[in-house]
Amino acid sequence: MTDDAPKLTMPARSAGETIHQWVFRGLRRAIMSGAFPPGQAVTIRGLAEAMEVSAMPVREALRRLVAERALTLLDNRRVRVPQMTPERFEELYAARTALEVEAASRALPLVDAARLEKLRAIDQTINAAILSGDSETVVAQNFLFHLTLYSARRDSVLVPLIESVWLQTGPFMRAALEAFPTAADGYDYHLAALDAIAAGDEAALRQAIAHDIRTGIGHLALSGKLIAVAA
Amino acid sequence: MTDDAPKLTMPARSAGETIHQWVFRGLRRAIMSGAFPPGQAVTIRGLAEAMEVSAMPVREALRRLVAERALTLLDNRRVRVPQMTPERFEELYAARTALEVEAASRALPLVDAARLEKLRAIDQTINAAILSGDSETVVAQNFLFHLTLYSARRDSVLVPLIESVWLQTGPFMRAALEAFPTAADGYDYHLAALDAIAAGDEAALRQAIAHDIRTGIGHLALSGKLIAVAA
DNA sequence: TACAGCGCAATGTGATCACATTGAGCAAGC
DNA sequence: GCTTGCTCAATGTGATCACATTGCGCTGTA
Numbered sequence: 336m337t338d339d340a341p342k343l344t345m346p347a348r349s350a351g352e353t354i355h356q357w358v359f360r361g362l363r364r365a366i367m368s369g370a371f372p373p374g375q376a377v378t379i380r381g382l383a384e385a386m387e388v389s390a391m392p393v394r395e396a397l398r399r400l401v402a403e404r405a406l407t408l409l410d411n412r413r414v415r416v417p418q419m420t421p422e423r424f425e426e427l428y429a430a431r432t433a434l435e436v437e438a439a440s441r442a443l444p445l446v447d448a449a450r451l452e453k454l455r456a457i458d459q460t461i462n463a464a465i466l467s468g469d470s471e472t473v474v475a476q477n478f479l480f481h482l483t484l485y486s487a488r489r490d491s492v493l494v495p496l497i498e499s500v501w502l503q504t505g506p507f508m509r510a511a512l513e514a515f516p517t518a519a520d521g522y523d524y525h526l527a528a529l530d531a532i533a534a535g536d537e538a539a540l541r542q543a544i545a546h547d548i549r550t551g552i553g554h555l556a557l558s559g560k561l562i563a564v565a566a
Numbered sequence: 567m568t569d570d571a572p573k574l575t576m577p578a579r580s581a582g583e584t585i586h587q588w589v590f591r592g593l594r595r596a597i598m599s600g601a602f603p604p605g606q607a608v609t610i611r612g613l614a615e616a617m618e619v620s621a622m623p624v625r626e627a628l629r630r631l632v633a634e635r636a637l638t639l640l641d642n643r644r645v646r647v648p649q650m651t652p653e654r655f656e657e658l659y660a661a662r663t664a665l666e667v668e669a670a671s672r673a674l675p676l677v678d679a680a681r682l683e684k685l686r687a688i689d690q691t692i693n694a695a696i697l698s699g700d701s702e703t704v705v706a707q708n709f710l711f712h713l714t715l716y717s718a719r720r721d722s723v724l725v726p727l728i729e730s731v732w733l734q735t736g737p738f739m740r741a742a743l744e745a746f747p748t749a750a751d752g753y754d755y756h757l758a759a760l761d762a763i764a765a766g767d768e769a770a771l772r773q774a775i776a777h778d779i780r781t782g783i784g785h786l787a788l789s790g791k792l793i794a795v796a797a
Numbered sequence: 798t799a800c801a802g803c804g805c806a807a808t809g810t811g812a813t814c815a816c817a818t819t820g821a822g823c824a825a826g827c
Numbered sequence: 828g829c830t831t832g833c834t835c836a837a838t839g840t841g842a843t844c845a846c847a848t849t850g851c852g853c854t855g856t857a
Contacts, residue, residue, distance in 0.1 A: 353643075353840065363638065378808065389842045394809085395629045402633035404726065412847065414585075414807055426723035433724075434666040437660060492657035492734070496727060505721070520603075584810065609838065620812050625839085640817065643839055 343370065345383050354388055359396040361386070365506035366416065368471070375416045377406065405502045419507045430500050432548050438485040438493045439528075439544045445487040446532050454483055454532070458525045465528050474508055480525060481544075486534075524550065568674050574601070574616050586618055588628040592617070597636050598648065598736035599702075606647045608637065615716055636733045642759075650738045658735050663779050665728050666712060670775045673718040681718055685711060685763070689756045711756060712775075715763075755781065
């Protein structure tokens with residue numbers, strides 16, 4: 336309750352958007368970017384006041400976020416940002432791998448030259464951000480890289496599932512990045528993925544994506560180093 | 567609007583359960599069991615009246631079900647049971663395969679003798695139900711078989727994701743079963759899975775699960791026969 | 798000083814009302 | 828006869844109020 340309603344910068348409310356959608360979008364983005372530390376309690380009235388809306392849209396947004404497992408509903412009916420545990424983290428990355436390898440494999444035949452070029456551009460942005468130490472951009476652009484690849488195939492099942500898993504890793508990312516600003520392992524698996532795409536090599540692409548996910552921040556977490564930060 | 571509120575048998579409301587939870591549970595079960603045909607429009611006031619509760623708990627339950635993709639939110643802000651298309655069906659089964667093969671693989675080392683016995687019992691129930699033509703039991707027990715296997719490992723990520731995908735196939739199942747009551751392909755992949763578990767053979771288990779998913783009702787759908795029923 | 802009991806503030810839940818939007822039916826005009 | 832525009836019912840959205848529960852702090856007593 337000391338800082339239940341910090342700055343919490345809300346996005347601009349686009350035309351025709353309901354307050355519920357606006358609130359949901361703002362909360363979701365805040366959670367994904369790690370604006371709320373794990374374990375943080377969130378209250379309907381607190382958020383409603385901070386966003387200057389009534390309780391109603393906030394209630395519905397919270398329900399939705401709980402359903403997506405971006406937030407946790409406690410037994411006392413209170414809502415908080417999920418805690419991260421080594422087991423959960425490992426599960427999240429196992430799920431990510433299973434889903435994203437499949438999504439990449441399915442998207443591969445539908446990646447055209449324009450999309451491949453876009454992927455290359457994103458990868459360069461990431462590399463530049465790594466060099467300049469801009470961790471926030473690294474995470475955001477890395478997500479964009481993966482999403483851009485999978486979206487080559489218009490998919491209404493796998494992509495939402497993948498986003499759901501990303502969302503669950505969100506609150507943890509902030510803490511992870513602050514502790515280990517640039518945790519690159521020296522090998523660019525995005526580049527390997529791009530080569531595999533250009534060559535149309537499905538097996539190589541699957542392996543590149545799997546490696547990319549596993550080496551990103553995953554291996555650090557497995558060693559238990561990051562968990563201590565978030566707990 | 568002709569039959570916006572059919573019988574809709576609600577489960578008993580357990581002690582300490584909020585109305586929201588009760589409504590959500592009832593709706594979710596109804597959807598999974600195919601009580602609502604695909605394309606069916608659902609309204610807040612209609613359901614509230616049918617369940618004899620106010621609009622509030624229904625609103626929140628619908629939001630939640632939309633978040634879980636058990637229901638679809640149209641542009642006009644109305645909610646309906648999702649339509650099934652061949653593409654979506656294929657995506658659902660691809661996602662199921664990716665997630666469940668992984669879940670089975672991870673659960674394998676933790677399956678003890680008691681659980682294996684339980685799985686055998688479920689499989690026998692399924693076989694009996696197939697012989698007697700009880701399709702409803704086949705689907706329910708088949709779900710239970712898979713869930714019992716994956717739950718050997720206490721998992722808070724993969725299992726909910728799998729349930730989410732099952733939920734999305736729900737409305738379609740009723741129509742599928744009515745059209746093709748016992749669509750067995752002659753080979754019991756559950757038995758193959760059980761053998762693989764007993765032998766501790768991970769590769770064989772992965773293959774058995776993948777085949778089981780693919781041959782269940784999946785291959786029928788791919789041929790387009792079932793889609794016509796649901797559309 | 799430690800602990801039990803009370804009481805109030807905070808919070809979630811549910812109901813109801815007011816309003817905007819959607820959509821369908823109907824009527825008037827071309 | 829077809830089309831356009833209007834009207835009204837149906838529906839979703841948002842706000843507000845009342846109530847139950849939770850949880851914490853305060854106080855009084857041993």
